[in-house]
Amino acid sequence: MCASWHEYNLAPERSATDTRGIAALSRISTSMEVWWxxxxxxxxxxxxxxxxxxxxxxxxxxxxTSVSGGMAAVSRIxxxxxxxxxxxxxxxxxxxxxxxxxxxxxQIAPNGSVNNEGNIAAVSRIxxxxxxxxxxxxxxxxxxxxxxxxxxxxxQIAPGGSAAVRGGVAAVSRIxxxxxxxxxxxxxxxxxxxxxxxxxxxxxxxxxxxxxSVNGGMAAVSRIxxxxxxxxxxETGGAIAALDxxxxxxxxxxxxxxxxxxAGASPSTGIAAVSRIxxxxxxxxxxxxxxxxxxxxxxxxxxTAYQHSAFGSGAxxGGVAAVSRISGSLETWWIGGEGAPKGPGSVQGAYWYDxxxxxxxxx
Numbered sequence: 110m111c112a113s114w115h116e117y118n119l120a121p122e123r124s125a126t127d128t129r130g131i132a133a134l135s136r137i138s139t140s141m142e143v144w145w146x147x148x149x150x151x152x153x154x155x156x157x158x159x160x161x162x163x164x165x166x167x168x169x170x171x172x173x174t175s176v177s178g179g180m181a182a183v184s185r186i187x188x189x190x191x192x193x194x195x196x197x198x199x200x201x202x203x204x205x206x207x208x209x210x211x212x213x214x215x216q217i218a219p220n221g222s223v224n225n226e227g228n229i230a231a232v233s234r235i236x237x238x239x240x241x242x243x244x245x246x247x248x249x250x251x252x253x254x255x256x257x258x259x260x261x262x263x264x265q266i267a268p269g270g271s272a273a274v275r276g277g278v279a280a281v282s283r284i285x286x287x288x289x290x291x292x293x294x295x296x297x298x299x300x301x302x303x304x305x306x307x308x309x310x311x312x313x314x315x316x317x318x319x320x321x322s323v324n325g326g327m328a329a330v331s332r333i334x335x336x337x338x339x340x341x342x343x344e345t346g347g348a349i350a351a352l353d354x355x356x357x358x359x360x361x362x363x364x365x366x367x368x369x370x371x372a373g374a375s376p377s378t379g380i381a382a383v384s385r386i387x388x389x390x391x392x393x394x395x396x397x398x399x400x401x402x403x404x405x406x407x408x409x410x411x412x413t414a415y416q417h418s419a420f421g422s423g424a425x426x427g428g429v430a431a432v433s434r435i436s437g438s439l440e441t442w443w444i445g446g447e448g449a450p451k452g453p454g455s456v457q458g459a460y461w462y463d464x465x466x467x468x469x470x471x472x
Contacts, residue, residue, distance in 0.1 A: 116418065116459045119155055119163055122452025123148050125444045127424030128177040129228065129326060129379035130194065131456075133442055135434035136184035143430060143442050144182065148454055150174050150197055152204070155456075168204050168212050172197055179228030179278075179379075179428070186236050193231060193241055199223050201243055201253075217253050217261050221246060224274040228326070230290065234282035242280060244272045248295055250302070266302050266310050270295055277327025277341055277380070284334050291329060293321045297344045299355070315355050315363050319344045324377040326428070328392060332384035335359035340382060340392055342374050349373040349397040352380075352404075368404050368412050373397045379428030386436050393431060395423040399446050417441070421448035422457065437463035 130146030139159035152169035178195025188208035201218035237257035247269035276293025286306035299316035325342025343351035378395035388408035424446030445455035
């Protein structure tokens with residue numbers, strides 16, 4: 110049997126804003142969670158347990174979130190989840206869930222802390238800790254950390270003017286004692302910072318000015334402990350951008366590349382990425398004709414791009430979220446745009462199961 114993607118409709122038209130406010134995770138192998146920004150600036154979600162149907166829920170009521178802000182989520186332990194979003198007035202908001210309880214909300218940074226179209230990144234490097242980062246309203250790079258038994262503590266990684274206020278931000282923890290963070294610089298550079306336990310944050314640059322769209326997304330994975338990968342939307346003066354990437358192997362330098370010559374992207378698209386097995390990576394984004402595109406890489410081969418959903422099915426400014434809950438499966442979600450088969454503001458999903466064929470190949 111050949112592998113292929115299977116699409117479905119998670120929420121009907123006008124359920125979501127057509128921006129990058131979408132996030133997903135799989136806290137256990139038999140369950141998945143996805144959240145998005147509701148059309149009335151609520152925080153909406155849906156969960157799935159193996160053998161059941163998708164069930165929708167609301168995390169925060171109307172007026173709780175920015176229309177255009179980003180969203181991030183992690184699961185630090187199997188029985189808990191954490192979600193963050195940009196508040197309606199530029200605050201940084203969060204919510205947590207423990208098995209057997211209800212979602213509880215809190216605020217990390219007050220009104221005016223972040224641009225309403227800003228983005229968030231998060232990791233949990235050890236089970237008893239959480240880290241999040243966002244771009245400040247003045248272009249600074251801000252962060253906050255939490256250790257079990259303590260309070261959230263805020264800090265700054267880069268001063269005002271260091272980042273594009275609408276640009277992407279991404280983070281990973283490749284080993285428990287280290288974290289990596291990347292963002293789009295104010296002039297379209299690709300900037301990074303790393304932290305090792307016992308030390309301070311150190312900054313560096315991956316790509317020069319005018320390398321990245323100041324409105325585009327960013328994604329990252331660490332497929333093995335000794336390697337890092339990031340992707341961003343290339344700088345453009347028109348309606349079509351490139352999708353660019355860079356990789357690092359322990360002991361070496363960052364190396365930049367382009368996914369594929371014909372792998373065009375919307376200049377404002379979000380990006381999602383996963384590594385379902387150590388020898389493979391997958392990424393997805395919205396193309397210039399508003400179809401969702403994908404690309405996969407298997408060790409020893411080259412990046413291969415493909416059309417993930419039909420032209421017009423995605424939102425030009427929309428986000429994409431993805432998880433791999435088991436090594437032989439992939440799941441993606443995106444927001445429908447004008448012309449989407451299920452209508453604008455719908456929440457669309459697709460799943461793929463391994464039958465010995467690459468994720469983008471058609472049977």
